[in-house]
Amino acid sequence: MLIVGCGNMTGAMLEGWLAAGLPRDKFTVVTPSRASVPGDVELLRDVPEGRHFDGVLLGFKPHMLADIAPTLQGVTGEATAVLSVLAGTELASLRRHFPQAEAVVRVMPNLACALGKSPVALAEDGLDDAGREDLFALMRHLGTPEWVAEDRYDLVTALAGSGPAFIYRFIDALGAAAVRLGLPEDQARALAIAMTEGAAALAAGSYHPPGKLADMVASPGGVTRRGLDVLDEEEALTRLVSDTLRAARDRSAEMAREARD
Ligand SMILES: NC(=O)C1=CN([C@@H]2O[C@H](COP(=O)(O)OP(=O)(O)OC[C@H]3O[C@@H](n4cnc5c(N)ncnc54)[C@H](OP(=O)(O)O)[C@@H]3O)[C@@H](O)[C@H]2O)C=CC1
Ligand SMILES: O=C(O)[C@@H]1CCC=N1
Numbered sequence: 001m002l003i004v005g006c007g008n009m010t011g012a013m014l015e016g017w018l019a020a021g022l023p024r025d026k027f028t029v030v031t032p033s034r035a036s037v038p039g040d041v042e043l044l045r046d047v048p049e050g051r052h053f054d055g056v057l058l059g060f061k062p063h064m065l066a067d068i069a070p071t072l073q074g075v076t077g078e079a080t081a082v083l084s085v086l087a088g089t090e091l092a093s094l095r096r097h098f099p100q101a102e103a104v105v106r107v108m109p110n111l112a113c114a115l116g117k118s119p120v121a122l123a124e125d126g127l128d129d130a131g132r133e134d135l136f137a138l139m140r141h142l143g144t145p146e147w148v149a150e151d152r153y154d155l156v157t158a159l160a161g162s163g164p165a166f167i168y169r170f171i172d173a174l175g176a177a178a179v180r181l182g183l184p185e186d187q188a189r190a191l192a193i194a195m196t197e198g199a200a201a202l203a204a205g206s207y208h209p210p211g212k213l214a215d216m217v218a219s220p221g222g223v224t225r226r227g228l229d230v231l232d233e234e235e236a237l238t239r240l241v242s243d244t245l246r247a248a249r250d251r252s253a254e255m256a257r258e259a260r261d
Pocket of ligand 2: 161162
């Protein structure tokens with residue numbers, strides 16, 4: 001697989017694949033200035049000539065697609081699947097830039113790929129059943145892949161792709177609030193992170209939905225209920241999170257429109 005642009009996101013994917021035991025000679029990276037890439041994988045500054053790849057993974061910023069796609073035609077043959085993590089870049093746009101490719105695939109992961117703990121939303125055009133199975137198995141190393149209807153992709157991007165940033169804000173807010181109320185900064189952050197890690201692991205492993213888990217923490221008339229009452233008053237948290245997801249989803253849709261023009 002040729003990885004084109006190895007920054008935060010595709011770097012995390014490469015880390016995840018290597019940590020899962022995939023051989024490093026399965027990957028080649030083309031990236032203009034990054035000094036090194038995970039696992040001593042082959043690192044090139046320019047797109048190689050005279051080589052074809054079964055997979056080409058696009059990992060640069062979405063607005064660069066029109067400039068970079070022409071440089072990739074030589075490495076993209078009829079047996080190539082072009083995979084893209086580019087937010088707001090539709091299958092139709094990918095197909096327009098890579099008409100000869102066997103398949104084009106949208107992949108929406110997040111940075112937890114490096115730990116094999118990312119959701120990975122998938123949508124494709126051109127794969128047969130075996131190709132879909134192979135793709136799913138490849139993404140399984142990064143976490144939990146899931147096929148998604150493309151008309152839901154903007155929302156899925158906001159939830160699965162951007163989601164970690166929203167959670168980090170919440171963790172930061174917990175720590176900052178605890179500092180304001182009197183805890184030392186290091187201790188506040190450490191407690192907030194450890195608590196979040198445990199709570200997420202419990203939610204992931206429990207057959208109870210998160211709402212039920214919250215009720216299991218909150219004793220009637222006790223400490224937690226008093227705090228939940230603040231979050232729940234006039235659905236304060238639900239409204240804030242809805243506005244957050246809506247704004248991110250709408251930006252993804254806007255980027256898709258820009259890429260169409
Ligand atoms: N960050 C995230 O959590 C997520 C990001 N995405 C998507 O991932 C993509 C990359 O985002 P992210 O990793 O955050 O961004 P980064 O800025 O970390 O990475 C972008 C990479 O593009 C490379 N690049 C720049 N110019 C070229 C070029 N001409 N040819 C090839 N590569 C080039 C850069 O290479 P170099 O470093 O060598 O200069 C850089 O490593 C975006 O499309 C984004 O929508 C999707 C889901 C989550
Ligand atoms: O912010 C972005 O545009 C990308 C998409 C999802 C996460 N990062």
